[in-house]
Amino acid sequence: MTQQKLLRLDNASFIYPASLSKKYASLYRMSVTLAEPVDGEILQQALENTVSRIPTFGYTLTGGALWWYLRKLDRPVRVLPFQQLHQFSIAGNDGFLFRVSADGCRIVQDIFHVLTDGNGGMTFLLTLTAEYLRLRYGITPEYGGRILDPSDAPSASELADSFDDFSGKHGALEQNDAAYHLRGRVLPHKVLRDVRVKLPMAQVHAEAKRRDVTVTELLTAAMVAALQDVRRKDPFRRRSVLKVNVPVDLRKIFGGRTLRNFSSYVVLGVDVRNGEYDFNQILGIVRAQKRLYSMASELEPKVAKNVELEDNFAINCIPRVLKKPIIDIIFKLKGDRYCSHTLSNLGRIELPEAMRPYVRDIDFILGRQRGNSGASACVGYGDSLVLNMSRRIAERGFEDAFLKQLASLGINADDDQRNI
Numbered sequence: 001m002t003q004q005k006l007l008r009l010d011n012a013s014f015i016y017p018a019s020l021s022k023k024y025a026s027l028y029r030m031s032v033t034l035a036e037p038v039d040g041e042i043l044q045q046a047l048e049n050t051v052s053r054i055p056t057f058g059y060t061l062t063g064g065a066l067w068w069y070l071r072k073l074d075r076p077v078r079v080l081p082f083q084q085l086h087q088f089s090i091a092g093n094d095g096f097l098f099r100v101s102a103d104g105c106r107i108v109q110d111i112f113h114v115l116t117d118g119n120g121g122m123t124f125l126l127t128l129t130a131e132y133l134r135l136r137y138g139i140t141p142e143y144g145g146r147i148l149d150p151s152d153a154p155s156a157s158e159l160a161d162s163f164d165d166f167s168g169k170h171g172a173l174e175q176n177d178a179a180y181h182l183r184g185r186v187l188p189h190k191v192l193r194d195v196r197v198k199l200p201m202a203q204v205h206a207e208a209k210r211r212d213v214t215v216t217e218l219l220t221a222a223m224v225a226a227l228q229d230v231r232r233k234d235p236f237r238r239r240s241v242l243k244v245n246v247p248v249d250l251r252k253i254f255g256g257r258t259l260r261n262f263s264s265y266v267v268l269g270v271d272v273r274n275g276e277y278d279f280n281q282i283l284g285i286v287r288a289q290k291r292l293y294s295m296a297s298e299l300e301p302k303v304a305k306n307v308e309l310e311d312n313f314a315i316n317c318i319p320r321v322l323k324k325p326i327i328d329i330i331f332k333l334k335g336d337r338y339c340s341h342t343l344s345n346l347g348r349i350e351l352p353e354a355m356r357p358y359v360r361d362i363d364f365i366l367g368r369q370r371g372n373s374g375a376s377a378c379v380g381y382g383d384s385l386v387l388n389m390s391r392r393i394a395e396r397g398f399e400d401a402f403l404k405q406l407a408s409l410g411i412n413a414d415d416d417q418r419n420i
Helices: 014-019 040-053 118-137 162-166 203-210 215-232 279-293 296-311 311-319 322-331 395-410
Strands: 006-007 029-033 059-063 068-072 098-103 106-112 193-201 241-249 263-271 343-348 358-368 374-381 384-391 414-419
Touching: 014 322, 029 098, 029 118, 040 098, 040 106, 040 296, 040 311, 068 118, 068 241, 098 118, 106 118, 118 241, 118 343, 118 358, 193 395, 203 215, 203 384, 215 263, 215 395, 241 374, 263 279, 263 296, 279 296, 296 311, 343 358, 358 374, 358 384, 384 395
Parallel strands: 241 343, 343 374
Antiparallel strands: 006 068, 029 106, 029 358, 059 068, 098 106, 193 384, 193 414, 241 263, 374 384
């Protein structure tokens, strides 16, 4: 397949270059912890092979007269020294929109969201890990799902902008009320704190099954209940809407194999202006909302409206230098205004048998948020569900309230706070 020199950004990506600044970039980190320290030279070869298989990772961000584009780089990608997860410099990253490094036994991957969503990012990381293990230990991984064979040629469907399927359709924007935000002492912009919570997979699944909900619904409800606890003690509270933003993988609903961004979101929670809810009530509301809002008939108008705005002739004619502040202002006014927190769940990772003896843990962490105090991301592997709750404020009252709620459900959590 002939690779294009320029690719137009997918519909979900335009917000990210518009909001990029010296103190903020929409970043996330994924990592795999191995049984032995990572060999940098072998990781370098595995990285080159993986970028050949998933070529969009070999592009950089560039600006045209009217829009931003992805431009193919003519230089090889390099394994870079490990860094904390804070401001992302494209120029300081050899122009690439992601960064791979070795940190002891960990293969660490940081991604600027303009490149891909969580599904695409995890596909790249697991393919990279499988290739590293093949080169180092001579294993023969079974390819499929999120683990691609580096010897295969990339397909056009993997590079496609799946939002194009919504072009020509009409939609409508959601109407939401401004949500309550957690308060606290804001940390310096290069500091991000994380509470890493390790949950027994069996306990979480058993509790979810007992209550006839999914793991995402159970965790979301626990977070809404924790928000309610924190708000009750907040003397400066004004807003009464407690909502958690949950990303939705559109591939599972509308099909497609793209490794670029193809996700939307649902906002789940309660309004406590007329009184608080107990946990069972919150869980019932979250369950009903998640299942309704995730239906294709509910998501399609929202996605179609965003594509409709992008295709609008008048908007297309606005120069990019003017689009950037306009989109940035819209992001500030909308963005995180309508949610109190974010929970991104990539689900359970099932590795091929040949890889399992070498992989100890898999982590997923969301970077510093712009409008909210923090965000959570989780992934399941082996016997554990690992949830990383990152935040830009010093206080961890929300995290503690969430852990207390889990304990009341009989779910035992090991947690560890650190700077990332």
